[in-house]
């Protein structure tokens with residue numbers, strides 16, 4: 001199977017499994033799992049924050065990030081196709097009792113004017129907006145990378161309005177590799193930010209959220225409350241740590257392969273959202289094909305993609321090589337020319 005369904009589909013390599021086997025472990029609940037503690041230090045340093053905490057998933061990082069940056073009844077502003085809004089079953093509404101105010105983005109990004117317009121509507125009758133969420137890279141916009149200038153403008157403006165800022169950095173390291181701008185720089189103006197180990201980094205599970213020592217203390221409260229405190233989590237922290245040491249730079253190859261696929265799709269006449277990282281969204285209608293039919297035909301040829309909205313999504317990752325991309329292009333050619 002050529003699995004382009006998502007970068008969550010990666011399987012742990014044998015070197016990663018060896019790192020798991022060699023991990024020293026303890027009781028994470030009482031902060032005595034040495035491998036988890038060391039991973040948390042590594043992530044805090046990478047993101048230039050005082051502290052970080054290991055959580056079972058990125059979804060829990062978002063849930064806790066919203067909880068520690070808001071009070072019940074607050075409004076959270078975020079991009080209208082953001083993962084928090086679209087794919088996390090309304091968690092922030094249930095857990096934090098907040099409302100969400102979506103901003104219509106362009107390629108997952110929005111401007112100071114758009115935030116300003118929404119804040120202008122604030123009156124004593126409206127609930128207060130306390131948090132701005134950003135997603136880097138933006139999944140449903142096509143793995144897009146915020147421009148650093150826009151990012152800085154938006155963050156500075158949000159701070160001038162006393163908003164907290166939380167970043168869904170499920171694929172922040174893809175943005176780091178694509179932009180050449182460090183994780184610490186992307187993180188410098190925000191309150192909480194997290195990275196996921198189970199996407200392009202290739203670990204089986206886990207994510208770390210970082211922020212000030214005070215915020216991470218509060219995150220610990222929520223981690224216990226939500227059942228995210230673990231025991232011998234060092235086994236998974238070892239995989240995550242291995243991924244940070246070995247798998248960041250190679251994300252560049254995933255981006256190159258996404259570009260190869262996009263170029264071939266353009267040649268075929270598909271409508272392609274030009275990839276900036278490892279996600280390719282495309283529409284086969286201009287080639288006279290229904291997307292649903294193309295996804296099915298690809299699957300019959302052992303190539304797994306997904307239909308999202310009125311587009312097809314293909315995601316490259318460390319278990320996809322050049323031959324896989326060549327085979328996918330060959331099958332797409334057959335589908336279009338049949």
Ligand SMILES: Cc1ncc(COP(=O)(O)O)c(C=O)c1O
Nearest residue numbers: 057058059060083139168170196
């Ligand atoms: C942008 C984004 N945020 C959050 C998540 C959730 O991460 P997890 O699967 O680790 O819960 C995902 C998962 O695909 C994602 O793409």
